[in-house]
Each structure stands twice: as C-alpha cells, then as structure tokens.
Amino acid sequence: MKSNELLDVLKKYLGIERRAQIAKYDSIKKILKKLKKKENALKDKLKKEDDEKRLKRLQKEMNILSVQRKKGVKMLKELKVVRNK
Numbered sequence: 001m002k003s004n005e006l007l008d009v010l011k012k013y014l015g016i017e018r019r020a021q022i023a024k025y026d027s028i029k030k031i032l033k034k035l036k037k038k039e040n041a042l043k044d045k046l047k048k049e050d051d052e053k054r055l056k057r058l059q060k061e062m063n064i065l066s067v068q069r070k071k072g073v074k075m076l077k078e079l080k081v082v083r084n085k
Contacts, residue, residue, distance in 0.1 A: 028072055035068060042058055042065065046062065
C-alpha cells in the first residue's frame with residue numbers, strides 16, 4: 001500500500017471513532033436534560049409534600065438524581081475536551 005492509501009484508511013478509522021464520541025456526547029446531553037426535568041418535578045413535589053416519610057423518600061431520590069447529574073456533567077466535560085482536540 002502506498003502512503004496515501006494508508007492515510008485514507010487511518011482517516012476512516014479515526015472518523016468512526018470520532019463519530020462514536022460525538023454520538024456518546026449527544027446521548028449524555030439528552031439524558032442530562034431528562035434528569036433535570038425529573039429533578040425539577042421532584043422539587044415541586046417536595047414543596048407540596050406534608051408526610052414526613054414521603055418527604056424523606058423524595059429527598060433521597062432527589063439526592064440520587066443530583067449525584068447522577070453531577071457524574072453526567074463530569075463525563076460531558078471530559079468528552080468535550082476530547083471532542084475539541
């Protein structure tokens with residue numbers, strides 16, 4: 001194989017990897033938006049709730065969603081750094 005042909009093969013390979021990263025980035029963004037909506041809905045429920053047991057359960061759920069979103073945002077930032085290279 002000539003060097004130009006090898007470079008074309010390399011570009012195709014890197015292109016596939018790049019598209020996979022972009023797809024992962026986009027899917028994480030969608031998931032984060034859904035988690036944000038759930039978190040906002042839980043905030044509304046927390047404001048309206050009077051029962052102590054339900055309040056604690058909703059608060060735990062809220063904490064879990066918050067941690068999940070933080071992890072997702074961290075992953076998104078890491079992918080963004082890779083994406084911009």
